[in-house]
Structure formats: structure tokens, C-alpha cells
Amino acid sequence: MVGVKSIIIDGETFYIFNSAIYIFESSTGSTLEVDMIVSEITLRKYKDRESLIAEIELEDGRVISSFMFLKSLPGRLPRLNLFCELDENENYEGVLRISENDLAFPDIEEGITLEDIRKVEMPNEKITLKLNLPIDQVEWLREQKNRDLNLLFKELLNKHFK
Template sequence: MVGVKTVKIDGECIYIFNSAIYLFESSIGFTLELDIIVSEVTVKKYKKEETLIIEIELEDGRNIHSIMHVKILSGGLPQLNLFCELADIQEFDGLHIVTENDAWFPNIEEGITLEEIRKVEMPIEEVSLKLKLPIDQVEWLKSQKKRQLNEMFQEFIYDNWKKNNS
């Protein structure tokens, strides 16, 4: 089976943790399918898109350029399923063909953890807290810059998290 070397979405190279490229045969024809494990940041970036311009470099040196539909697969690890319909499968020699009735299906999540993914690209989320504090602490908080508060809270949380999880 042919492996994927690199993937570019709309000209931007993305980090892939694992992937599977294959042809899916159904009663209506063939589709080229690319399943990729990516970071949560990448999923968030493309989750509202319907189609993307995809460039795939295969390990055997071949390049595939296509406009592909995108599906976000929920459940386990963050992943994208990219697919497009094919009229001719001749140029895709060496790709595994999966049918609707096949028992085999690529498991690209095996051996990868969310912690490993987050070491490469940690998502940043905004959070709001409601606290009851003495007025002097409120005044002090309001006088601080947002960037400094973010750094202070991150450090505080990581320090306490490490103590409680050790």
C-alpha cells in the first residue's frame, strides 16, 4: 500500500500524525479517500469548509492535486476525511481498494495519543471566570495587562496540575 508523505491544504503544508489513502468503491462508483490524523487546531481551522484544494505527495513520488470535500470525523482523535469522486482510477495504481462490504478499514488512530498531538500543537481556548474576590484583588486584576494575566494563570494552573497529578 502506498503511503502519504506530505499534505497541503490550500497551499499550506499541514502536520499529519498518521494517514491512509485509498479508493472507496460503492455502487455509484469510486472515490479517492484520504483519512488524516491532525491537530485539534487544524480541525478547528477547516471544520466549516465544504471543499478544499488538496495537494498530496505520496511516498513513491507521485503527486495528487484535487479539490476535495472535507468531513470532520468525531469521536477519537482529531481527524479529517478528505474525498473526491473519480471517473478513472487508472492513475491510482498501488492504492488499496475498499468496498462497502469489506471487513478491512484503515485504523489510523492506532499508536497515537491526544497528549502526543498536543505536544506538537496545543490548542488555545478563551475562558471566562466568575469569581468573588475582595475589592483590592479586583482592582489589582483590572490593572494588569491581559497577556500578563494569561501567563500568570497558565503558570499557576500548570504548577498545581503537576502537583495534583504526580
């Protein structure tokens, strides 16, 4: 079976930890689908999009370019699913075919952990803290720039967290 080498969405390349391309055959028709494990940052960027232009480079060198629809899939890892109707002019030789009666979809999460993903691309989160501090410390904190406070807290947490 042929695999995915890279995917470009709306002209942007991103890191794919694992993926599977297949044709899903149901009683209502067939669709080309790509499931992929991505970083949390990539998931946040694309999860609310409904459609996009995708260029899928296969391991055998073929490129499938298509207008595709997007959905995020549940799982323990950040996942996206792209799908579109089959193009009569496209060559799908070697692409896995899955029937709606099959219960065995490719397991693209196997062997990957969230920690592995975060080693490649660590997301940042905003947090608001409510602290009860002496007034002189509060005044000092208010005088600092956010960038400097972020660095200070990262260093402090890295020292005590790990």
C-alpha cells in the same frame, strides 16, 4: 500499498500524525479518500469547510492534485476526511481499494494519543471565570493587561497542575 507523505490544503502545509489513502468502491461509483489524524487546531481551522484544493504527496513521489470535499469524522482523536471522484488521467497504482461491503477500514488512530498530539500543537481555549475576591484584588486584576494575566495564570496552573 502506497502511503501519504504530506498534504497541502489550499497552499498550507500542516502536521499529519497518521493517514490512509484509499479508493472507496460503492454501487454508486468510486471515490479517492484520505483519512488523517491532525491536531485539534488544524481540525478547527478546516472542519467547517466544504471543499478545498489538496495536493497529496505519496511516499513513492507521486503527487495527486485535486479539488476535494472535506468532512470531519467521529473518533477519539481529531480526524479529517478528504474525498473526490476518481480522475481518469491519474495513476492510482498501489492505492488500497476498499469495497462498501468491507468492514475493515485502515485504523489510523492506533498508537496515537491525544497527549501525543498536544505535545506537537497545544490548542488554547478562552475561559471566563467568576470569582468572589476582595475588592483590592479585583481592582488589581482590572488594571492588568490580558497578556500578563494569561502568563500569570499559565505559570500558576503549571506549578500546581502537573
